[in-house]
Amino acid sequence: MKAYEIRSADGIDALALADRAEPKPGPGQVLVRMHANAINYRDLVTVENPAPRGFPFPRIPNSDGAGEVTALGAGASRFEVGDRVMGSFFQRWIAGEITADAMVSALGGALDGMLAEEVVLDEDGLVAVPGHLTYAEAATLPCAALTAWHALVARGGVTAGDVVLLLGTGGVSIFALQFARAHGARVIITSSSDAKLARAKDMGAWGTVNYKTTPDWEKAVLDLTGGRGADHVVEVGGAGTLARSIEAARFGGSIYLIGILSRGELNPTAIMRRSLNLHGIYVGSRAMFEAMNRAIEVAELRPVIDKEFAFTDARAAYHALRGAGHFGKLVITFDG
Numbered sequence: 001m002k003a004y005e006i007r008s009a010d011g012i013d014a015l016a017l018a019d020r021a022e023p024k025p026g027p028g029q030v031l032v033r034m035h036a037n038a039i040n041y042r043d044l045v046t047v048e049n050p051a052p053r054g055f056p057f058p059r060i061p062n063s064d065g066a067g068e069v070t071a072l073g074a075g076a077s078r079f080e081v082g083d084r085v086m087g088s089f090f091q092r093w094i095a096g097e098i099t100a101d102a103m104v105s106a107l108g109g110a111l112d113g114m115l116a117e118e119v120v121l122d123e124d125g126l127v128a129v130p131g132h133l134t135y136a137e138a139a140t141l142p143c144a145a146l147t148a149w150h151a152l153v154a155r156g157g158v159t160a161g162d163v164v165l166l167l168g169t170g171g172v173s174i175f176a177l178q179f180a181r182a183h184g185a186r187v188i189i190t191s192s193s194d195a196k197l198a199r200a201k202d203m204g205a206w207g208t209v210n211y212k213t214t215p216d217w218e219k220a221v222l223d224l225t226g227g228r229g230a231d232h233v234v235e236v237g238g239a240g241t242l243a244r245s246i247e248a249a250r251f252g253g254s255i256y257l258i259g260i261l262s263r264g265e266l267n268p269t270a271i272m273r274r275s276l277n278l279h280g281i282y283v284g285s286r287a288m289f290e291a292m293n294r295a296i297e298v299a300e301l302r303p304v305i306d307k308e309f310a311f312t313d314a315r316a317a318y319h320a321l322r323g324a325g326h327f328g329k330l331v332i333t334f335d336g
């Protein structure tokens, strides 16, 4: 079977397509034939700069994949052959608060990831695919969707009438838009592209701000909310956007610290003055994943896939993510 391997710190074009022995499921494990992967900004950064993660080479990249169960190891009983499954980002974060052990169980990081034709995982590290989704759609859920769900719903308790501020139109933000709308919240979203803002509006965004042509976008958010600010800010920008996100939040509002897309400096005084709640969010547990999937099924939500790439052309998917022309998710398919 074929798998991509990170073998060096030489970036996307050094990803090697290797022949590997067919993996065999051990006790309590499941063999999954992969049908689709989705890529995240984190997967791109891992391929481009693996050193900070400190894993040994070779390492199979990507946290997010969906496929079909093709064999069961001794005693494995959570799934049957033929079931459609997704990997859980943190293989050992089942429920409750995250632990130090769960933190070192991420696919495509501490553990080999999903960019392989066949993958063996512990049965506890798998989740059933929502019935109405294709493999490509399901592959987008484990990281980006769950992070947005964890922030807004599991942690934030978003409710009808709340104002949710989203930064950019990448994977996490577009899932956050869908979840916020499903809960009856009002969404304000920023982007560098008016065309992407128009798409977000079609999906139910209420307010849009181009952060390139309106560099002080936090003032636009305050204007849109009559000076009150947003109840929830899904902060994917990092240090370079956080100071403005703080100004755009309402007094006593919540900011979910998720992303690292930009650099900058922060004076914490404004956090205190606005009595803000800052939440560190790192993907989510299997229990959150399963709760999210129930909601996705009931609301018949469909992930937004910008483009699909063939497995043999996987490197092009990382280049496309780096180009940041996408809206929503980029997917790699193994079929056909």
Ligand SMILES: NC(=O)c1ccc[n+]([C@@H]2O[C@H](COP(=O)([O-])OP(=O)(O)OC[C@H]3O[C@@H](n4cnc5c(N)ncnc54)[C@H](OP(=O)(O)O)[C@@H]3O)[C@@H](O)[C@H]2O)c1
Pocket: 039, 040, 041, 042, 143, 144, 147, 167, 168, 169, 170, 171, 172, 173, 190, 191, 192, 193, 196, 211, 236, 237, 240, 241, 257, 258, 259, 260, 261, 262, 281, 282, 283, 321, 324, 325, 326, 328
């Ligand atoms: N903590 C976690 O568990 C977790 C989970 C998932 C992702 N993340 C992090 O969250 C961030 C987003 O991840 P993703 O997978 O959604 O990325 P992505 O799909 O690659 O999204 C990139 C988009 O973000 C927007 N963006 C970039 N720089 C921006 C800036 N300075 N201000 C506002 N928007 C900006 C752009 O949107 P426009 O093209 O519309 O301008 C860009 O297209 C990354 O830093 C990632 O590492 C963290």
